[in-house]
Amino acid sequence: MTTAAAPVAPARRGPQGVHIGRFILRRLLLAPVILLGVALAVFVVIDLSPNDPARAALGLFADAQSRAAFAAENGLDDPLLVRFVRFLGDLVRFDLGDSVVRPESVGHLVGMALPLTVQLLVLATVLAVALSLVLGIVAARTEGRWPDRAISTVAAVFQSAPQFWIGLLFIQLFAVGLGVLPSGGYQPPSAGFSFWFSSIVGPAIVLALPFAAAMTRVVRASVADELAKDYVRTAVGAGVPWRAVLLRNVLRNALITPVTVLGVHVGALMSGAILVETVFNLPGMGSLLITGVNQGDLGVVRGVAIVGAVAFVVVNLLVDLAYLALNPRSAEAAR
Amino acid sequence: MTTPVLSVANLSVRFPKRYGAIDVLDNIALDIGPGERVAVVGESGCGKSLLGLAAADLLPPTAQVTGQISFRGKDVRTMGRRERFALRGAGIGVVYQDALTSLNPGMTVGAQLRQVCRLGSSSTPERLLVDVGLTDTGRVLRAKPHQLSGGQRQRVLIALALARDPDLVIADEPTTALDVTVQAQVVALLRELQEQHHFALLFVSHDLALVSELASRTTVMYAGQVVESGPTTEILARPRHPYTAGLLAASVSLEERRETLTPIPGHVRQPGEFVAGCRFRERCGNARDDCANRPELAPDGPGRLLACFHPVAKEEETP
Numbered sequence A: 001m002t003t004a005a006a007p008v009a010p011a012r013r014g015p016q017g018v019h020i021g022r023f024i025l026r027r028l029l030l031a032p033v034i035l036l037g038v039a040l041a042v043f044v045v046i047d048l049s050p051n052d053p054a055r056a057a058l059g060l061f062a063d064a065q066s067r068a069a070f071a072a073e074n075g076l077d078d079p080l081l082v083r084f085v086r087f088l089g090d091l092v093r094f095d096l097g098d099s100v101v102r103p104e105s106v107g108h109l110v111g112m113a114l115p116l117t118v119q120l121l122v123l124a125t126v127l128a129v130a131l132s133l134v135l136g137i138v139a140a141r142t143e144g145r146w147p148d149r150a151i152s153t154v155a156a157v158f159q160s161a162p163q164f165w166i167g168l169l170f171i172q173l174f175a176v177g178l179g180v181l182p183s184g185g186y187q188p189p190s191a192g193f194s195f196w197f198s199s200i201v202g203p204a205i206v207l208a209l210p211f212a213a214a215m216t217r218v219v220r221a222s223v224a225d226e227l228a229k230d231y232v233r234t235a236v237g238a239g240v241p242w243r244a245v246l247l248r249n250v251l252r253n254a255l256i257t258p259v260t261v262l263g264v265h266v267g268a269l270m271s272g273a274i275l276v277e278t279v280f281n282l283p284g285m286g287s288l289l290i291t292g293v294n295q296g297d298l299g300v301v302r303g304v305a306i307v308g309a310v311a312f313v314v315v316n317l318l319v320d321l322a323y324l325a326l327n328p329r330s331a332e333a334a335r
Numbered sequence B: 001m002t003t004p005v006l007s008v009a010n011l012s013v014r015f016p017k018r019y020g021a022i023d024v025l026d027n028i029a030l031d032i033g034p035g036e037r038v039a040v041v042g043e044s045g046c047g048k049s050l051l052g053l054a055a056a057d058l059l060p061p062t063a064q065v066t067g068q069i070s071f072r073g074k075d076v077r078t079m080g081r082r083e084r085f086a087l088r089g090a091g092i093g094v095v096y097q098d099a100l101t102s103l104n105p106g107m108t109v110g111a112q113l114r115q116v117c118r119l120g121s122s123s124t125p126e127r128l129l130v131d132v133g134l135t136d137t138g139r140v141l142r143a144k145p146h147q148l149s150g151g152q153r154q155r156v157l158i159a160l161a162l163a164r165d166p167d168l169v170i171a172d173e174p175t176t177a178l179d180v181t182v183q184a185q186v187v188a189l190l191r192e193l194q195e196q197h198h199f200a201l202l203f204v205s206h207d208l209a210l211v212s213e214l215a216s217r218t219t220v221m222y223a224g225q226v227v228e229s230g231p232t233t234e235i236l237a238r239p240r241h242p243y244t245a246g247l248l249a250a251s252v253s254l255e256e257r258r259e260t261l262t263p264i265p266g267h268v269r270q271p272g273e274f275v276a277g278c279r280f281r282e283r284c285g286n287a288r289d290d291c292a293n294r295p296e297l298a299p300d301g302p303g304r305l306l307a308c309f310h311p312v313a314k315e316e317e318t319p
């Protein structure tokens, strides 16, 4: 070979690696700051609430003296900042304080409720992602034809339908009408897989549906965009089979947008869980929060809010990292 | 006579949704023998890329194709799924116009070469990169396309096209995105690879000067129609169609370095605005009233075809 070698472009690997490292480092350093802000916000908002913890603990008819004693004992009259620092101190020791209504500590109550909610959220996310991937890809490949139209229409309906309505409809159909699933209540995994699964799959589906609908539309648009790109023709023209073109070449690029959308929906999914737990009568974090609010149990409300906020921040961090893994160039852009 | 590797006859392409009943490619004919180097020349918008994609059976589904496209004597469009599939990569390799968008931005060069080599290749990703003149193959294999220079990307695209030892390589303006020195290198490379591997080459370009380096026969296209074809040296020495003469006057010849360039006035119209009859007539100095009829492509001397009622006079040297 006598042709002159192509001039070698300056190596750009190094600097890009540095960008990625810096990006991750910055996000990791930022997370505790965000958490601190979130903790402060939760603390202040709950402090501003008109609920009086002394009254909640001692009852409506307790006299002023015992209320004052309770306040002094629990440091309720200390300045806000002092109480916040004390709260933080407890928090880093995983002490969420006491319920003022129930005998158990908030940590204990959260520990009881959290696994159910996590199972619900994870199952709903898995269902939504799987469903939206399959339907989104089918719709993209049949763009403009009937499968695409059917999928897009159904997705639009479910995306805009209120979740409680879907939940009630679902209970009516599967529990009351067909009798295949329980209408509510929870069986822990220790009760056996099928009991556990049938108690949680219904709520998970209801929670997943609007999310899956939104994601299906995003996946469809994103995959259709990607399929129209020149590099797809390069792969097809070289004889790469369709399935490999789709799974190995297209999907990775097409998932960048859906992953960011996933992050946007985490909050909606969590608030959806509160609703779904109430509709299906499941003793998770949502139900704990609702009873806490109803009983004026500020300790419980604060505990649930803090745990929810921490989970939200952590999940968003994970989504950001997933996005980065799919699209390393975004680190340069986000500089 | 041996069967041509590629034989295109009466090929017309329409885009009904966008241009209705207008033939964006109109009645194209083109033959390429085994190991032959043929060029298709015309300004941008003349339908050269469409012709290349049609020949490789890679037109988008919105295109409506009529006519025959035969590969080794078999009509591509009546082939079964399997045969058609075997054609891709192994029968015909394509070097696309825009190397940046034609490579997957999310996959490394190595991964893209490997997935093609796995389908059947006499070579390896490393060897292919060396063949197309890339050094530092380890780094190139690990790189994503955006980490390479334009010339390197074009070479990678050539390596991909050659990976499965095709009988025909279609190179669609492989040098337009590159600067002049790199252009010359890539053309030299293609020529060298062709002499080594003996594949037939369909070289698409808007630059007549580049073509003279490479192709034994040339087809000149204007607005989706063939206006003239024949041996490259003949066409360059004695262009017969006024469009060819205009292209030649407008081209920077690598050998002669003409002082003055005379561009053809006007530009290629969008298919929706094609005029009836000879599509070049509105820009043509020789045009008369009869040019409103379509001139048929007819023999014009040995090995040459011409579609023009008022060609450039034969004895006249290049204007």
Ligand SMILES: Nc1ncnc2c1ncn2[C@@H]1O[C@H](COP(=O)(O)OP(=O)(O)O)[C@@H](O)[C@H]1O
Pocket: B015, B018, B024, B042, B043, B044, B045, B046, B047, B048, B049, B050, B051, B060, B062, B269, B270, B271
């Ligand atoms: N997918 C398509 N849909 C509709 N029109 C197209 C499509 N591809 C190309 N064309 C039209 O065909 C004409 C020829 O395009 P092209 O083959 O790319 O020209 P060239 O390669 O000679 O520059 C252009 O006018 C363009 O608008």
Ligand SMILES: [Mg+2]
Pocket: B045, B048, B049, B050, B097, B172, B173
């Ligand atoms: Mg082109």
